[in-house]
Amino acid sequence: MTVDAHHHVWDLSVRDQDWLTGPELQPLRRNFTVEDLEPEAHAAGVTRTVLVQTVTVPEETPEFLALADAHDLIAGVVGWADLTRPDIAEELARLRELPGGTHLKGIRHQVQGEPDPEWLLRPDVHRGLAAVAEAGLVYDLIVRPHQLPAAVRAAESHPRLTFVLDHLGKPPIASGALDPWAGAVRSLAALPNTVCKLSGMVTEADPASWTADDLRPYADTVLDAFGPHRLMFGSDWPVCVLAASYEQVADTAGDLVKKLTDDERTAVFETTAVRVYGL
Template sequence: MGTAVTHAVVDAHHHVWDLAVRDQDWITGPALAPIRRTFTVDDLAPHAHAAGVVATVLVQTVTVAEETPEFLALAAECDLIAGVVGWTDLTRPDVADTLAALAELPGGAHLVGIRHQVQSDPDPQWLLRADVRRGLAALADAGLVHDLVVRPDQLPMCAEAAARMPHVTFVLDHLGKPPIASGALEPWTASLRAFASLPNTVAKLSGLVTEADWESWTVAALRPYADTALEAFGPTRLMFGSDWPVSDLAATYGEVIDAARSLTAELSAAERAEVFAGTARRVYGLPEAAAGSSCPAGPS
């Protein structure tokens, strides 16, 4: 049985992909075999609705330019998807024109941010490069945010980038992937606090179950990391995300949201409303309209 729904929820981080449209070359090896199949919004919708989710943010999976227009078109046809965090090459001199062109596409109004796979980029200082900073400035000028998917050792670079570019909003996915499985807190805690000390930073309470032991994770194991994030960012700069379907490796959709509710149970009702909806709506500029039921599978 799931936790009773007490407020409308925005799932600020999930994915879809269709292996018939495009390979997901990161899904390799036996451990990831359970998610090496197609996942559509139609697969997500019943789980989301059962959990009280009224809107979602669909996040890029691969560094392929064609994916973002596909996601925007899907958002245009699906009431559940309120925002899209896509990908485009931020190092291109004409990135401002590219962002403007994306905004003019079907569903272009749903573009809320851009993400790059910093965690696997071969340049260890990617965020601090002059061409990237130019692209990030163009992103901010377009009213978009930058999602960060990084490893814990990259958090100091993220803090330096945020300090250099106070006009850019940086959204940290999955709390920077803390080492939950090992139980270690440092240096992740210090690095997260340094990043959170900057006012233009936000974080997602997402992806924690897959950073823990997939077979034996507990809410108690997640709690020190969630508590650190709540103390560092506060409820108005923290947002819930499921990370579905990657989360399926360790938990059901219902178990992920139940864990997040347990981790935030000590907050006031108003603070929980921020984590589960308010922060995402404000940071991503999402509309207040409730979700409908029409969600074509579409390409991913």
């Protein structure tokens, strides 16, 4: 059994995805539903998934919780809530009382789009992260390499909160450069309350010509830094379709961890996600 710890869905008739700009993202400017995902996930042996937020609007999280309530495939939701609101603790409690609220496993904010590289260290964000920890949820980090030092300090400040690094911290795979990304990732991995998703790599590589060997140095870095029991597979569907099919992403992830033991591969593809998200 495989858990896909990171995917999205959206319906453009419900709301626009305002980040889908430019010709390179045009293939994503259509609806992607759970019904679209199910046959691809099942063909790849995926039996459970984690649905992750896409936009910073309060209406999306209740919609995702309702989807999880209606579809056995979705075992958990990483939603969005405004960490800076004074009543963030009450808001998290409210979300968990909604239909499907038991599926709320984590919170994420689009930190990668924040102009302040130390957004995670703001006092109001610090208070919000403390509320996430108190609620027993995890926090997904969507950051770029230059924001990783602030992520390290935030994780140090909240030892009771598990921080999940999405997409390896978006390393510059297309350029082939490892540093300074690798050093920052190792600093984050040195903290016991951090986990990493083996996800989002194909779209950081050259979308037209990437190979598994292009991704391997980056996968090997996080495998060495976090270890397989703090690493989890995510497809990043449907964003991945810009560079690869769902099947290709899953097969490539398998290739990148083929030297691991059976137990270690099971951790990457199932048990880490089950443990971290409480699926």
